[in-house]
Amino acid sequence: HPLTDFEELARAPAAHEMHSGPLSPGMRYAFRLRCETCHGSSCSTPHIVQTRPTAPSPPTVPKANAASFRSATGSVSPFVQLKWKAPNHNGLPVDRYLVQVRRPAGRGPEGEQEWT
Numbered sequence: 166h167p168l169t170d171f172e173e174l175a176r177a178p179a180a181h182e183m184h185s186g187p188l189s190p191g192m193r194y195a196f197r198l199r200c201e202t203c204h205g206s207s208c209s210t211p212h213i214v215q216t217r218p219t220a221p222s223p224p225t226v227p228k229a230n231a232a233s234f235r236s237a238t239g240s241v242s243p244f245v246q247l248k249w250k251a252p253n254h255n256g257l258p259v260d261r262y263l264v265q266v267r268r269p270a271g272r273g274p275e276g277e278q279e280w281t
Contacts, residue, residue: 191255191256216256221257224252228248
């Protein structure tokens, strides 16, 4: 079980405070303290810490395929199919994606495409 497999972070003689990091967002960690003397050692009960989730990583650039659909009446409707890989969610699963588009506004004075 991951919360019972402990690894040593640091050894400090007679310290009463320590900072640990970096920690990943949206994760549970268990910390415990182990005391040692020349006669043996003992461990504290683990303390569970939950880090806050953060915004997801940026999504990958979508792959787009333009195609057309021909209806039974013969009319043609163009469409685009978008595909992307899910980003790193950083502790909180992505619950929706918002697809946005920028439409061409026409041609500029040099014939280049302008955007709105």
